[in-house]
Amino acid sequence: xxxxxxxxxxxxxxxxxxxxxxxxxxxxxxxxxxxxxxxxxxxxxxxxxxxxxxxxxxxxxxxxxxxxxxxxxxxxxxxxxxxxxxxxxxxxxxxxxxxxxxxxxxxxxxxxxxxxxxxxxxxxxxxxxxxxxxxxxxxxxxxxxxxxxxxxxxxxxxxxxxxxxxxxxxxxxxxxxxxxxxxxxxxxxxxxxxxxxxxxxxxxxxxxxxxxxxxxxxxxxxxxxxxxxxxxxxxxxxxxxxxxxxxxxxxxxxxxxxxxxxxxxxxxxxxxxxxxxxxxxxxxxxxxxxxxxxx
Amino acid sequence: xxxxxxxxxxxxxxxxxxxxxxxxxxxxxxxxxxxxxxxxxxxxxxxxxxxxxxxxxxxxxxxxxxxxxxxxxxxxxxxxxxxxxxxxxxxxxxxxxxxxxxxxxxxxxxxxxxxxxxxxxxxxxxxxxxxxxxxxxxxxxxxxxxxxxxxxxxxxxxxxxxxxxxxxxxxxxxxxxxxxxxxxxxxxxxxxxxxxxxxxxxxxxxxxxxxxxxxxxxxxxxxxxxxxxxxxxxxxxxxxxxxxxxxxx
Amino acid sequence: xxxxxxxxxxxxxxxxxxxxxxxxxxxxxxxxxxxxxxxxxxxxxxxxxxxxxxxxxxxxxxxxxxxxxxxxxxxxxxxxxxxxxxxxxxxxxxxxxxxxxxxxxxxxxxxxxxxxxxxxxxxxxxxxxxxxxxxxxxxxxxxxxxxxxxxxxxxxxxxxxxxxxxxxxxxxxxxxxxxxxxxxxxxxxxxxxxxxxxxxxxxxxxxxxxxxxxxxxxxxxxxxxxxxxxxxxxxxxxxxxxxxxxxxxxxxxxxxxxxxxxxxxxxxxxxxxxxxxxxxxxxxxxxxxxxxxxxxxxxxxxxxxxxxxxxxxxxxxxxx
Numbered sequence: 001x002x003x004x005x006x007x008x009x010x011x012x013x014x015x016x017x018x019x020x021x022x023x024x025x026x027x028x029x030x031x032x033x034x035x036x037x038x039x040x041x042x043x044x045x046x047x048x049x050x051x052x053x054x055x056x057x058x059x060x061x062x063x064x065x066x067x068x069x070x071x072x073x074x075x076x077x078x079x080x081x082x083x084x085x086x087x088x089x090x091x092x093x094x095x096x097x098x099x100x101x102x103x104x105x106x107x108x109x110x111x112x113x114x115x116x117x118x119x120x121x122x123x124x125x126x127x128x129x130x131x132x133x134x135x136x137x138x139x140x141x142x143x144x145x146x147x148x149x150x151x152x153x154x155x156x157x158x159x160x161x162x163x164x165x166x167x168x169x170x171x172x173x174x175x176x177x178x179x180x181x182x183x184x185x186x187x188x189x190x191x192x193x194x195x196x197x198x199x200x201x202x203x204x205x206x207x208x209x210x211x212x213x214x215x216x217x218x219x220x221x222x223x224x225x226x227x228x229x230x231x232x233x234x235x236x237x238x239x240x241x242x243x244x245x246x247x248x249x250x251x252x253x254x255x256x257x258x259x260x261x262x263x264x265x266x267x268x269x270x271x272x273x274x275x276x277x278x279x280x281x282x283x284x285x286x287x288x289x290x291x292x293x294x295x
Numbered sequence: 296x297x298x299x300x301x302x303x304x305x306x307x308x309x310x311x312x313x314x315x316x317x318x319x320x321x322x323x324x325x326x327x328x329x330x331x332x333x334x335x336x337x338x339x340x341x342x343x344x345x346x347x348x349x350x351x352x353x354x355x356x357x358x359x360x361x362x363x364x365x366x367x368x369x370x371x372x373x374x375x376x377x378x379x380x381x382x383x384x385x386x387x388x389x390x391x392x393x394x395x396x397x398x399x400x401x402x403x404x405x406x407x408x409x410x411x412x413x414x415x416x417x418x419x420x421x422x423x424x425x426x427x428x429x430x431x432x433x434x435x436x437x438x439x440x441x442x443x444x445x446x447x448x449x450x451x452x453x454x455x456x457x458x459x460x461x462x463x464x465x466x467x468x469x470x471x472x473x474x475x476x477x478x479x480x481x482x483x484x485x486x487x488x489x490x491x492x493x494x495x496x497x498x499x500x501x502x503x504x505x506x507x508x509x510x511x512x513x514x515x516x517x518x519x520x521x522x523x524x525x526x527x528x529x530x531x532x533x534x535x536x537x538x539x540x541x542x543x544x
Numbered sequence: 545x546x547x548x549x550x551x552x553x554x555x556x557x558x559x560x561x562x563x564x565x566x567x568x569x570x571x572x573x574x575x576x577x578x579x580x581x582x583x584x585x586x587x588x589x590x591x592x593x594x595x596x597x598x599x600x601x602x603x604x605x606x607x608x609x610x611x612x613x614x615x616x617x618x619x620x621x622x623x624x625x626x627x628x629x630x631x632x633x634x635x636x637x638x639x640x641x642x643x644x645x646x647x648x649x650x651x652x653x654x655x656x657x658x659x660x661x662x663x664x665x666x667x668x669x670x671x672x673x674x675x676x677x678x679x680x681x682x683x684x685x686x687x688x689x690x691x692x693x694x695x696x697x698x699x700x701x702x703x704x705x706x707x708x709x710x711x712x713x714x715x716x717x718x719x720x721x722x723x724x725x726x727x728x729x730x731x732x733x734x735x736x737x738x739x740x741x742x743x744x745x746x747x748x749x750x751x752x753x754x755x756x757x758x759x760x761x762x763x764x765x766x767x768x769x770x771x772x773x774x775x776x777x778x779x780x781x782x783x784x785x786x787x788x789x790x791x792x793x794x795x796x797x798x799x800x801x802x803x804x805x806x807x808x809x810x811x812x813x814x815x816x817x818x819x820x821x822x823x824x825x826x827x828x829x830x831x832x833x834x835x836x837x838x839x840x841x842x843x844x845x846x847x848x849x850x851x852x853x854x855x856x857x858x859x860x861x862x863x864x
Contacts, residue, residue, distance in 0.1 A: 037658050088838050096658055097603045101794060102837050104787055108830030116824060224783070228669060231662055239658075265677060272670055279663050283655045369744050384742070386735045388799070389728070397732055400725045401743040409726035416725065459743070 004139035009257045015146040015215075017253025018153030022208035023226055024233035024245040025160070026201030032177035032240025033197045036086065037096070039103035041205055042227030043110040048074040048206025049213045049222065050114055053123045063128035067210050074206020079199035081106055086198075087191065107223060114220050125213035149211055156204070157246065164242065173197060177240055232275040238285020247287050297360065299324040299495050300345070300463055305354035307344060307519075314340045315351065316520040322463070327489050327496040329506040332516035333539070338499045339381060341516070342465050346378050347371040358463065377461030381468050383452035387441035391432055394440050394451055396423040398458035422458070429488060430454045431480075446470075446477040450484070457492060466498035470505055482508055507531065564708055568701045577704055579816060581772045583809045584711045585765050590792040590804035591715055592761035597790070598798035599722060600754050601734030602653075605786050606664030609648075609671045610641045610759040612781035614766030616675070619688050619776035627692040634767040638760055645759035649752045665783055672781035687777030691770060707768050714761055715805070721757065722801050730754055791833050797843025806845050 027041045051073040055066035085106075089098045126132075127145045134143045164170035176183040176193065184190050209222075216222070233252050237244025252271050259267035278286060298321035307315035314337045322328060330338050343349040345356055347368040355362050363371050372378075386394050399419035400406050414420065427433045430450045435443060440451060449469055456464060469485060470478045486509045489496050500506050506513060506527065513530040515522040523533050530536055567580045589611060596602045617637030621629040652663040675682045682688070697703045721727050729750055732740050737747045770776050779785065788811070789804075796807025815825055822828075840847050 085834060085838065092841070096661075097597070097601075098837055098841070100603060100605070100658075100661060101790065102834060104790070105830040105834040105837070108826040109834070112824045112827030112830070116827070228666070231666075235659075235662070269670070269673060272666060272673075276663065276666060276670075279655060279659055279666075280651055283659050369741055372742055373744055378742075384736060384739045386732045386739065388735055389731065393728060397725075397728050398743055400728070401745055406725045406729045406745060409721045409724045411725075412720070412723040413725055413728050455739070455743075 002139075004137075005261075007140045008142070009261055010254065011142055011146060011150070013254035013257030014250075015149050015253070016256055017249045018149050019208050019212050020229060020233050020253055021153060021246050021249035022156060022211070023205045024230040024237070024249055025156075025242060026204045027230050028234045028237065028240055028242060028245045029173075029201045030198055031234070032242065033173050034176075034194045036099055036194075036198075037103070037239075038198075038201070039100050039227065040081075040106035040110065040223070041202070041230060042223035042225070043107050044074045044078050044202040044205045044223075045209035045212075045226045046114060046218075046220070046223040047077055047110060048209030049125075049218045050118055050123070050209075051206065052210030052213045053118070053125050053218050056125055057123070067207060070210035071203045071207030074209070075199040075203030077110075078202025078206075079195050082198040083191075083195045087194070111220050111223065120220060123218040125210075125218060127214040145214060149215075152207075152211060160242070169196075229271070232271050235275050235283075236278055236286050238287055241285055241287060244285050244287040248285075296323060298322055298357075299326075299359060300497075301355075301357040302345075303355040303357070305341075305344060305351045305356060307340065307349065307351045314519045315344065316518070318354075318516075318519070318521050320514055320521060320524055322495060322497060324462075324495050325493070326511055327486075327494075327509060328498075328512040328514065329510040330497060330499050330514050330516060331501070331503075331506055332522070335518075336516040337519040338516055339467055340519075342378065342467055342499065345371075345465065346376060372459060372461075375460075375462040376465065377456035377459055377463065378465045379449070379453045379456050379467060379469065381471065383445075383448040385440040385448060385451055385455070387439070389440055390437050391440055391443065391451060392420075392423055392427065392436040395426050395454050395458055396420060398455045399423050399426075402459055426454050426457055429457075429491065431484065446473045446481065449473075450481070453485075453488075457488070461494070463495045463497070466496065468499050468501065470500065470502045478502055478505065481505075485509065561708075561712055564712075565705075568704055574700060577700060578772065579812065581704055581707055582769075583812050584707055585769045585772065586789070586792065586808040586812060587805040588711045588714055588768075589762055589765035590789050590796070590808045591718055591801070592758045592765065593789045594793045594798065594801075594804040595718060595722065595730070595754055596758040598793060598800075598804070599727065599734065600730040600751060602751060602755065603661045603790075604664040604755070604758075605661050605783060605790070606666070606668030607759065607762045607789055608781050608783065608785035609664075609668040610645060610762040611766035611769075611785060611789075612671060612675070612778075613637060613641050613644065614763030614768075615770040615776045615780050616682065616766075617763075618767045618770040619691050620682070622691045623688050627694045630692075630694045630697070630771070634764065637767055638763050641759050641763040642756060645756045646752070649755040653748055653751050653755065665786070668781060668783055668786055672778060672783070675778045675781055682778070683776075685778055687775055687779075689775040691774045691776065693771050693774070697771070703771055707772070710764065710768060714764060718757075718761065719801060726750075726753075791829065793843075794833055795836060795843055797846030797849075799842065800845040800849065803843050803845035807843065810844065 023041065023045050027038060030036050030038045048070045051070035052066055055061045055069055056063055061069070086099070086102060089095060089102060092098055131144045131148055134141055135147070164174055172183060172188055172193065229252070233245055233248040236251060237246070237248030252274070255270055255274065256267060259270045300322040303319050305315055305318045307313070318341065330341070332338055340349065344351050347363065347366050347370070351364060354364070356364050358371070358374060358376060361374070363374065386397065389397070393413070396413065396419050397406070399422045400413075400416060403419055405416060405419065424433065424436070427436055430453070432447060432450060432454065435447065440448065443451065453466065453469065466485070470481050473481060482505050485496070485498070488494065510527055512525070513527050514524045515530060515536050517539060522539070523530060523536050525533070564580060564584065568577060571577055589607070593607050596604055596607070614634070614637045617640060618630060618633040621633035621636070648667060652660055652667075655663065676684055678684065692698065693703060697706060729740070729745065733747050733750050740747050766780060769780075792807035792811050793804040794807070795810060796805065797803030811829065815829070818828055819825055836843065842850060
């Protein structure tokens with residue numbers, strides 16, 4: 001294995017890791033702060049991709065503007081879903097089961113709504129101007145758009161770090177992840193916080209969808225693959241562990257990139273196996289402190 | 296006569312907090328006694344160590360001569376220590392009868408049977424009805440457990456424990472949350488059950504009528520340590536105890 | 545779990561069996577026979593699934609794994625070894641599923657909660673991926689068609705009665721389990737596992753037992769399905785198949801033994817009707833189930849039962 005190949009794969013893995021992180025971080029955020037497992041998270045990713053398609057390919061907006069709007073759009077959809085429907089089952093007996101059920105219904109509904117509006121054919125989204133090429137360093141091939149994705153990811157990571165550690169809402173979110181009742185008694189509006197967190201998480205996921213759209217075609221059903229991938233990441237990093245999601249995404253991104261290079265047909269099985277092993281031996285995640293999380 | 300339950304220098308701390316400090320006492324077979332003390336004195340924690348839910352840091356807990364420290368709760372139950380909880384631990388969607396019956400079936404080791412319907416297991420059914428009668432819950436046998444009044448739920452909790460034929464029964468605040476009439480009824484019921492089932496009974500209580508009404512012996516806990524031990528009269532006249540607790544009912 | 549006074553349930557059962565038995569006689573096209581067959585198979589699958597979730601509180605999102613295995617054992621053995629292997633394949637498939645569910649159960653039951661659900665989903669998808677990619681052996685996304693049943697079972701009506709008998713027998717077995725001490729134990733495991741331990745019983749062991757039972761009957765359902773359309777397809781392993789059976793249980797009512805069967809019938813029939821004028825079936829069923837979860841969490845049969853109870857004088861409620 002030579003150096004240029006290694007670099008190329010590593011960057012490729014980093015790209016995937018970034019996309020995974022953007023989705024998985026939202027998933028883990030919702031779980032950590034709200035104790036809700038958003039099974040439908042992948043659907044918001046897909047919604048973001050479709051919004052991106054609509055804004056860029058149909059309405060011909062500037063790519064960067066569209067990216068942000070797509071994310072915001074997905075976030076709004078997420079907040080509506082949470083406040084109108086999900087909220088009504090909080091606190092029920094057997095809540096976990098009903099959550100999964102309800103979010104499963106979200107998947108069914110959103111998938112069909114997307115088909116209704118945009119049809120079932122695959123849609124494509126072109127890369128933004130100036131980024132369709134690649135940088136070449138000898139044998140190293142670095143598509144410029146991939147670098148964009150990685151850059152966006154870094155921005156999100158830094159911004160998240162700053163928000164979570166330096167701002168009041170961020171600290172509240174972290175506190176809520178540890179002890180929700182305590183935060184409630186402090187006078188924080190918990191339902192509103194929940195909705196906002198849900199919105200931010202789905203916005204991130206939606207933005208990831210729009211960001212990924214030029215790389216992959218935009219299709220209904222994309223949400224399903226994404227949820228399983230992000231699930232793997234979240235399990236690795238630990239449910240509710242924001243930075244764990246980042247490390248997990250990195251790990252899976254790279255594992256996948258190299259696996260695809262060597263065993264393209266069975267590459268996806270690898271990440272799977274990794275998740276199963278982690279779930280069996282350390283269900284709280286590789287990067288989390290040992291805690292018994294048996295609901 | 297040998298003690299049925301003996302605690303020897305039992306000590307438990309969580310980090311810097313000492314919840315059980317060097318507690319030693321002996322409970323005689325057939326005795327009915329109370330453990331009292333203010334909230335946070337470590338009474339329930341003590342129960343938890345006796346039933347194996349918590350392991351003491353040091354000391355021995357001898358049940359019928361055998362040290363049960365380190366045994367699992369199931370093993371301790373099997374050895375003959377029963378427990379009723381502060382908050383009744385029931386099967387809410389099952390009928391009152393079935394709540395007791397499942398314990399009977401378990402006792403008769405019939406819970407793996409998967410063909411005959413539950414109603415046709417005569418011995419378990421009869422036993423269950425018997426216990427409900429003793430508890431005064433017979434009329435509510437077909438109601439679902441969650442529908443019961445709070446006091447009845449606690450009685451049912453005791454009933455489930457009784458099915459397992461314990462020699463030693465630990466009751467954690469049996470009359471908590473009850474009205475005065477319910478309390479009196481429960482007091483008399485507990486005394487009746489104590490005699491009828493030939494039990495050694497230890498109960499945690501805040502209700503002083505209950506403590507001084509039926510207990511033969513009273514042990515007082517303060518901040519995890521045994522402050523005093525004696526007959527109800529001795530305790531009533533104990534200066535330390537009076538200063539610290541008897542205002543609290 | 546409600547058993548009801550003996551007379552009326554016996555009547556209902558007889559009516560139902562009679563109803564299904566008369567389908568070949570009363571039907572106007574083989575399409576209706578096909579529909580009834582689907583209802584029977586999914587009904588069994590859903591009732592078996594509900595033993596896991598409604599009764600014991602274990603939400604598995606991967607029962608399609610066993611359903612698929614049941615179907616594929618029949619399909620593959622007949623394809624490669626001949627139709628004489630049809631019936632033995634059902635038995636062999638169930639043995640394989642017993643072993644698989646035992647091993648898998650040991651692995652996934654330990655973790656519990658959301659992790660249990662996700663792990664079962666993962667394993668189901670794993671099976672799907674393998675079947676999908678192993679084109680040479682399993683036919684991948686094309687599946688395998690033309691699976692011939694042996695001898696007299698080739699007659700669709702004969703097969704239908706064969707199916708009917710097996711399904712009714714299976715549901716009867718499951719019913720007896722549900723009302724037995726084992727069934728009571730399972731419900732107690734769902735409601736208060738800590739107290740179950742206090743009775744000296746093992747929670748995980750009981751969970752493993754019901755997991756195996758549920759999976760065995762899921763496999764049987766799959767095996768029977770393979771003979772209805774004489775084909776197998778990787779979609780049988782796909783997570784939406786697992787999801788379908790969950791939706792059926794919820795619609796029918798988790799806390800009712802027979803609810804899921806009703807749910808299966810309703811979903812299959814409505815899907816059939818709605819599918820004719822719109823392809824947006826997911827939207828419709830998703831909305832229906834969502835409304836049910838929010839407004840009528842007890843499901844169709846459950847809510848009807850509640851209504852019935854409310855209209856009865858209190859004294860008579862006892863035996864319900």
